[in-house]
Amino acid sequence: MALIPINDLQRRHAPFREQYEQKIQQVVRQGWYVLGPEVEQFEQEFATYCQAEFAVGVANGTDALELALRALDLPPQAQVATVANAGMYSTHAILAVGAVPLYIDLDPVTMTMDPQDLQERLTERTRAVIVTHLYGQMAAMPSLIQVAASWGIPLVEDCAQAHGAQLEGKPAGSWGDLGCFSFYPTKNLGALGDGGALVTSKATLAQAVRSLRQYGWEQKYLVGRPGGRNSRLDELQAALLRLQLPHLSRWNQRRADIATKYTQGLQDLGLELPQATYPSCVAHLYVLRCPWRDHLRACLREQGIGTDIHYPQPDHQQVTITPHPFAQVSLPVTERVCGEVLTLPCFPELADTEVDQVISAVRAVSHG
Ligand SMILES: Cc1ncc(COP(=O)(O)O)c(C=O)c1O
Incomplete structure (x- = not known):
């Protein structure tokens, strides 16, 4: 865990x-x-x-x-x-x-x-x-x-x-x-x-x-x-x-507060952060983009911080889809972002101290 x-x-x-x-x-x-x-x-x-x-x-x-x-x-x-x-x-x-x-x-x-x-x-x-x-x-x-x-x-x-x-x-x-x-x-x-x-x-x-x-x-x-x-x-x-x-609106507001805290804490690191406006955006996931995503993910894992990737494989490149003629399509933005996205913990019950810990860990890797 x-x-x-x-x-x-x-x-x-x-x-x-x-x-x-x-x-x-x-x-x-x-x-x-x-x-x-x-x-x-x-x-x-x-x-x-x-x-x-x-x-x-x-x-x-x-x-x-x-x-x-x-x-x-x-x-x-x-x-x-x-x-x-x-x-x-x-x-x-x-x-x-x-x-x-x-x-x-x-x-x-x-x-x-x-x-x-x-x-x-x-x-x-x-x-x-x-x-x-x-x-x-x-x-x-x-x-x-x-x-x-x-x-x-x-x-x-x-x-x-x-x-x-x-x-x-x-x-x-x-x-x-x-x-x-x-x-x-x-x-x-x-x-x-x-x-x-x-x-x-x-x-x-x-x-x-x-x-x-x-x-x-x-x-x-x-x-x-x-x-x-x-x-x-x-x-x-x-x-x-x-x-x-x-309770949904209250939970959405808490998600928005966590996302705002991440965005403030990770501003100056050269990462691409969500440009969303809260609370119109309900921060279901906090997804940043980073060309060295896999390294960042591995370092966070070593410190006990869970992350995920939403989503690693574009639909047209899934093995069950590639044989279809409709999969023969070029989607440059889609293909790039699937290699860069990284999801940080963002759920209403996450404590502020945990958010701070995640921010510190990302900052430490980014400066290291
Ligand atoms: C964007 C999106 N669409 C559709 C679904 C499918 O929902 P379900 O898992 O309930 O079938 C999900 C989630 O799993 C989703 O994230």
């Missing part, structure tokens, strides 16, 4: 133990375990949090992306524009619906989709865009929406790393046609297992996703919609997420 871990979920959940136990007993006694009243209430509360009309709970964030694309009813072999530096999740969803990824390069500062590159690479075959808000930072939504609208194609937001992030006062998930969330345990809002949700303000899309998450049922046992899946959020996870949701 690292002295300072990259994340520590025990610390997050310890204060909730009693509340969780009571809630679990309540759900057990109630006798309804999948898509019941807890899910329904969580959906309402989460929709309100995201300033969207509807939220639909699903089994995980990757399913949320897949069901979003299914709800958009893409023709076979349609291209879906996405980035290649966000852990393969959107690529998995695109391939699962029989579509083809069209990789777009990044803005070198935010490491999110570059609107200019989107405009240049879109084709007549492109039928949707998935924009990933990475590390807690929202992508350049006004410009991206403008490009998508000028081509008349829908835009899906991947908000798995951006619960509560805002741009111009509008939350992540409320900009596009659909917003997709993961509640994987390490997320800013995390379940004690898998979970996910879609948000939208379009009633027809909400209706489509509700049907698709449960076999394509229009009514019980009547399959009216093709492409249905079993991807449901269960009552226990929804109940535990409901207990956490009121």
Whole structure:
């Protein structure tokens, strides 16, 4: 165990133990375990949090992306524009619906989709865009929406790393046609297992996703919609997420404070630090860039400081993807940043003394 871990979920959940136990007993006694009243209430509360009309709970964030694309009813072999530096999740969803990824390069500062590159690479075959808000930072939504609208194609937001992030006062998930969330345990809002949700303000899309998450049922046992899946959020996870949701804004603020402290403490070392504005950016991960990333990482490991790399391999260079013709693409910014990114510990329960220790350790290596 690292002295300072990259994340520590025990610390997050310890204060909730009693509340969780009571809630679990309540759900057990109630006798309804999948898509019941807890899910329904969580959906309402989460929709309100995201300033969207509807939220639909699903089994995980990757399913949320897949069901979003299914709800958009893409023709076979349609291209879906996405980035290649966000852990393969959107690529998995695109391939699962029989579509083809069209990789777009990044803005070198935010490491999110570059609107200019989107405009240049879109084709007549492109039928949707998935924009990933990475590390807690929202992508350049006004410009991206403008490009998508000028081509008349829908835009899906991947908000798995951006619960509560805002741009111009509008939350992540409320900009596009659909917003997709993961509640994987390490997320800013995390379940004690898998979970996910879609948000939208379009009633027809909400209706489509509700049907698709449960076999394509229009009514019980009547399959009216093709492409249905079993991807449901269960009552226990929804109940535990409901207990956490009121704390999300406070946790996001603490993440922002930690990120600000890192940025102040590491200013003058020649490292590329996040240029995010807090608390609009919810600092899901604190990711710096450093050409000698592997050496820095090894030195921090020796001092008991946990780090991670989000993500080491661009999607188009993953071994399962390289044989496909769509992988034959040049993405200079994506390829460079994957070799330089390094994630420092940044979670709400991290103590200030630990943040100081990380800063001192990075400074010592950088000066050494
Ligand atoms: C950006 C992004 N999109 C999608 C996902 C997929 O979510 P899940 O693991 O719940 O399938 C994740 C996280 O794991 C993610 O970080």
